[in-house]
Every structure is written in C-alpha cells, then in structure tokens.
Amino acid sequence: MASTQFTSQKTLAASGARPGTTLAAVSVVQFMVSLDLTVVNVGLPRIGSGLGFSEVGLTWVIHAYALTFGGLLLLGGKIADRYGHKRVMLTGLGLFGLASLVGGLAQAPGQLVAARAAQGVGAAALAPAALALLASTFPGGKERVRAFGIWSGVNAAGGAAGVLAGGLLTQYAGWQWVMYINLPMAALALALAWRGIAQDGPSTRRGRPDVLGAVLATAGAALLVFGVVRTEQHPWTSTATLTTLAVAVVLLAAFVQVERTTKRDPLIRLGLLANRSLAGANLFALLFGGAMASLLYFVSLYLQRVLDSSPARTGVEFLPFTLGVIIGSTLAVRLGYKFAPRHVLITGGTLAAAGFAWFGLIRADGSFLVDALGPSVVASVGIGLCLAPTVSIATGGVAPHEAGAASGVLNSTRQIGAALGLAALGTAANDRTGETITPGTLTDGYALGMLAGAGLLVCAVLIVVLVLPRPERAVTEEAPKP
Structure with a gap:
C-alpha cells in the first residue's frame, strides 16, 4: 500500500500537480457553493421589498438555484469525467462568478431569478469536478482521511456561514452583497486551480454522447x-x-x-448503483440532506419570528453551529485514522438525531441561550462527523474515470434530499400552525419539523447499519502529531 501511495505521489509531481494547492482550490470552491445555498435566506425580506417580489415569487430566489443545481449535477459529473475535471471546474467558476455579478446588478425579480439559476448551472459543474479532483489527488491512506476531513469542514461551514454572512451583509451593506461576495472567492479559486492543478489529459470523446x-x-x-x-x-x-x-x-x-x-456512451454506468457502498451512502445523503436543510430553515425562522432577533443577530447566533460543524469535522479526521468510516457515520448520525430531538423542546417564551444553543452544538458536531465519511464511502471503491459521475450522483442526491425533506417537513409544520402566526403556534410547527428531522436521521443511521458493508479492518495508522 505504501508503494502504491509513493507511486501516486510521483505521478502527481510529474504532472505538475500540487496536492496542497489542489486541496485549497477545492475547499474554496466547496465553501462558495455551500454558502450560496443559504446566504440569501436571511435577506429574503429585504430582497423582496427592494425588487418588488410577490410573496410566492420570492421563494424562487432559493428554488431557482436548488433546481438547476440538483437537476444538473449528474450531467455535470459526466461532463467532468468526459472533458476533464480541471477544464470543467474552471469553466464552472467563470460562469458562477459572472452570474453572481449579474445577480447583484439585478433591477427586476426576473433578472435575479435568472442569475440564481445560472449560479446553479455553474455549481452543478463545479461540485462534482472539484470532488473528483480531490478523490484522484488523494487516493488513499492518512492523506485521504485528512483531505476529506478538511473538505467536509469547509462544506458545512459554508452552509452555516451563509446564514451569518447573509444577515450581516443584508443589514449593513445591502442585499446585493449576498451576490457580490462570490466574486473574490471565485477569483481566488481560479488562481489556485490554474497554477496548482495538473493539466487534464486528452479529451476522452470516444463514441457519441x-x-x-x-x-x-x-x-x-x-x-x-x-x-x-x-x-x-x-x-x-x-x-x-x-x-x-x-x-x-x-x-x-x-x-x-x-x-x-x-x-x-451512457450518462452513468448503472453498475455503479449496484455497489452497496455507493448505494448506502446515497440513501444516507438523501435523508441527511433533508434533515440539515430543515434545521437551517426552522431555526432561522424561530430565532427571527419567535425570539425577535434581527438578521445580523440571527447570523451571529449561528456561529456556535458553524464552530460545532468544524469541531465535528476535525474529530472525524482523528477518528478516521483508527475507525472505519461506517462507524464514524453511525456515531455522527446518532449525535445529530439527539440534537434535533432536543430542538423539538423549544418554547415560545424561551431564549437563545436556554432553548437553541445546546441543541445547536450537539446537532452541529454530529453533522460534522457525518460529512467526510459519507463522501469517502461513496467514492472509495470507484475507478478514477468514474469519480466525477459518482460524486455527481452523491451531490445530486443530497440536494434533492434537501428539497424533498424541507418541502415535506415544511408542509407538516404549516399544517400544525394553520393560519395563525402567534409565537406559540409557530413554535409548535417548528418543533414538529425538528422532531421529524430527528426521525429522518434515525432512519439514515439504520441504513448505515443494514446496507453499508462491514469493513474487513479499520484504519490503524497512527495519527500524525499536530
């Protein structure tokens, strides 16, 4: 195994690749993509009043991004495998940055919705290409565990930081900056990827697509x-x-x-879906995505509508959640040196479910310190523990030329799970609250949604136990000293 890793490192060095720079570029890309899933949430009221959105039309600022992102991820993974991961990632970065600029300059609802849809197209190219580059650059051993741990940390931190950044930017700089914030990140990722990622080989355009x-x-x-x-x-x-x-x-x-x-040339080889590791990881991601999206949605509404927090204060109150995800991701790296990803996934899923269940006890006359801080920390640490093992399991047994397709399936499953889960749990919460908007009824609806999210996570843990194959042996390599 050591010989294989040494050969892989020599090959990367000969091709001009810089693993550290590749990891940095992929991390910036993933942070930006994850941030855009949540950065506009807190600012929606001011976006609506600023551009004249109707109440129904305003939701499409979120859905336009989710629809194109989730719907095109599978195609993005295949294109990345076919035409080169670096080429597709650079193209996606250019489109994402341009769409962000257009969105910030929007003067009408249709212009902003179109820009958000274009962002989703760019993200659908970026996400699977970046993940495939990470998987091929770090094929195994301790370096792979560390790389996926860092990736998972910035992935979750981006989603959680989006709430913080959205609140602060909306209140103090204007809602347009929830779009402009992507420009420096896209420029940084372009610079890192251009210099640090090895050039793609010849395009594999064999047969008709x-x-x-x-x-x-x-x-x-x-x-x-x-x-x-x-x-x-x-x-x-x-x-x-x-x-x-x-x-x-x-x-x-x-x-x-x-x-x-x-x-x-098929879009995806169906034999991939017969792989128990890939199938189990995708089922877990489907339920996990729905639960995580519901947490960000319901907790944000609870803090603003029930506890009367401002957008900026709501963003600050999500800081413990962000830190918890980072801590969980760091622990996942350390545990990954001694335990199989399957075991870390079970631990993280169980801990996250406990945090969601604790959120089910929120009160209408409560406070952030008593009702939200504790469950936020518990749930976020569990979420952080789950991110890297899910990706590692899904891509671990896939050939390098199919890594983009596998990561596209995983990312698409997660996004579709988020949309399905949030819609289902949101409907359940709305049925509980009815037409009333008093703090008591709103709290009952949000609590029900969080309890349902805990149920999704329990089902996800059962899938890990029953579907994922048991490892032959755990990783026993000693963790490096800090």
Missing part, C-alpha cells in the same frame, strides 16, 4: 424537485402536484431504461 439520457435524467430530477417545492402553493394531493411528480417518475424510469439499452 448519450444526449437522450442526459435530457431525461436532468428533466426528471429537476421536475421532481420542482413538484415538491411547489407544495407550498399546491397541496400534496392536488392534481398539479400529483401530475408533476408522476411525470418526474416516468422520466426517471425512462432514463434507467435508456441507460440499460443505449449503444452510446
């Missing part, structure tokens, strides 16, 4: 997310929702059939 499969997969995934997020306006049992979801299922079933029978 599976255009039909790409259209079916992208349309099916996007329509599934679209149908679920619209349940805020159309109930689950309405004709519009049922028809949309039914068409999405038909499109995804047609995609599977096309991938089985096509003579072209």
Whole structure:
C-alpha cells in the first residue's frame, strides 16, 4: 500500500500537480457553493421589498438555484469525467462568478431569478469536478482521511456561514452583497486551480454522447424537485402536484431504461448503483440532506419570528453551529485514522438525531441561550462527523474515470434530499400552525419539523447499519502529531 501511495505521489509531481494547492482550490470552491445555498435566506425580506417580489415569487430566489443545481449535477459529473475535471471546474467558476455579478446588478425579480439559476448551472459543474479532483489527488491512506476531513469542514461551514454572512451583509451593506461576495472567492479559486492543478489529459470523446439520457435524467430530477417545492402553493394531493411528480417518475424510469439499452456512451454506468457502498451512502445523503436543510430553515425562522432577533443577530447566533460543524469535522479526521468510516457515520448520525430531538423542546417564551444553543452544538458536531465519511464511502471503491459521475450522483442526491425533506417537513409544520402566526403556534410547527428531522436521521443511521458493508479492518495508522 505504501508503494502504491509513493507511486501516486510521483505521478502527481510529474504532472505538475500540487496536492496542497489542489486541496485549497477545492475547499474554496466547496465553501462558495455551500454558502450560496443559504446566504440569501436571511435577506429574503429585504430582497423582496427592494425588487418588488410577490410573496410566492420570492421563494424562487432559493428554488431557482436548488433546481438547476440538483437537476444538473449528474450531467455535470459526466461532463467532468468526459472533458476533464480541471477544464470543467474552471469553466464552472467563470460562469458562477459572472452570474453572481449579474445577480447583484439585478433591477427586476426576473433578472435575479435568472442569475440564481445560472449560479446553479455553474455549481452543478463545479461540485462534482472539484470532488473528483480531490478523490484522484488523494487516493488513499492518512492523506485521504485528512483531505476529506478538511473538505467536509469547509462544506458545512459554508452552509452555516451563509446564514451569518447573509444577515450581516443584508443589514449593513445591502442585499446585493449576498451576490457580490462570490466574486473574490471565485477569483481566488481560479488562481489556485490554474497554477496548482495538473493539466487534464486528452479529451476522452470516444463514441457519441448519450444526449437522450442526459435530457431525461436532468428533466426528471429537476421536475421532481420542482413538484415538491411547489407544495407550498399546491397541496400534496392536488392534481398539479400529483401530475408533476408522476411525470418526474416516468422520466426517471425512462432514463434507467435508456441507460440499460443505449449503444452510446451512457450518462452513468448503472453498475455503479449496484455497489452497496455507493448505494448506502446515497440513501444516507438523501435523508441527511433533508434533515440539515430543515434545521437551517426552522431555526432561522424561530430565532427571527419567535425570539425577535434581527438578521445580523440571527447570523451571529449561528456561529456556535458553524464552530460545532468544524469541531465535528476535525474529530472525524482523528477518528478516521483508527475507525472505519461506517462507524464514524453511525456515531455522527446518532449525535445529530439527539440534537434535533432536543430542538423539538423549544418554547415560545424561551431564549437563545436556554432553548437553541445546546441543541445547536450537539446537532452541529454530529453533522460534522457525518460529512467526510459519507463522501469517502461513496467514492472509495470507484475507478478514477468514474469519480466525477459518482460524486455527481452523491451531490445530486443530497440536494434533492434537501428539497424533498424541507418541502415535506415544511408542509407538516404549516399544517400544525394553520393560519395563525402567534409565537406559540409557530413554535409548535417548528418543533414538529425538528422532531421529524430527528426521525429522518434515525432512519439514515439504520441504513448505515443494514446496507453499508462491514469493513474487513479499520484504519490503524497512527495519527500524525499536530
């Protein structure tokens, strides 16, 4: 094994790759992509009043990004494998930065929604390409554990820091800066990737691309997310929702059939999905994504609508959550030297579920220190423990030329899980509160949503126990000294 790692390092050095710079570039990319999932949340009221959004139209500032991001991730992973991970990442960075500039300059609702959709397209190219670069640069051993630990920390910190940055920027600089903040990060990532990542080899354009499969997969995934997020306006049992979801299922079933029978280069090799590690990691990510999205959503509303915190104060109150995720990610690295990822995942999922259940005890006459701080720390540490093992399990047994496809599947599953979970738990919370907006009824709805999130995490832990294969042996290498 040591010989294999030494050979891999020599190959990277000969190609001009700098593993440290590659890790830095991928970390900046992931932080930026994760931050954009949450940075606009706290600023939505001022965005709505500033551009004249309707109450229903305002939600599309969030959904436009989630739809294109989640719906195009699978295609982005395949394109990255086909045309080169570095090429696709640089292209995605350029599009993401340009879309952020256009969004900050928007003067009408349609312009901002279009810019957010373009950001999602750029992110769908960035995320799988960056993750594939990380997996191929650090193929195994202690360096892989450390690299994925750092990646998971910045991934979660980006999502949580988005709430903090969104609140502070909206209140003190103007809502436009929730878009402009991406420009320096995109420029930094471009500079790091240009100099530190090895050049891609010749493009692997063998055979004709599976255009039909790409259209079916992208349309099916996007329509599934679209149908679920619209349940805020159309109930689950309405004709519009049922028809949309039914068409999405038909499109995804047609995609599977096309991938089985096509003579072209398939969008994804279906044999990948038969891998127990990849399948189990994706099932876990589906439930985990729904739970985490619900926490950020419900806690943000609880702090502002019930405890009457300002946007800036709400952002500051999310700092313990961000620190907890970083601590959990650091612990995952240390534990990864001695225990298999499966065991770390079980521990983290259980701890996160306990934090969610604790959030289910929030009170209408409560306070941040008594009702939110404790469960926020417990849940965030558990979340941090889960991030790196999930990715490591999903990509560990995949060939380098399929790493982009595998990471695209994982990221797409997580985003779709976030949309599905938040829509379902949000509907449950709204049913509990009804038309009233008193602190007591709002708190009851938010508490129900958090308890349901705890249930999702319990199911995710059961999937790890029952689906993921047991390791032959745990990692026994001694952890390096700080």
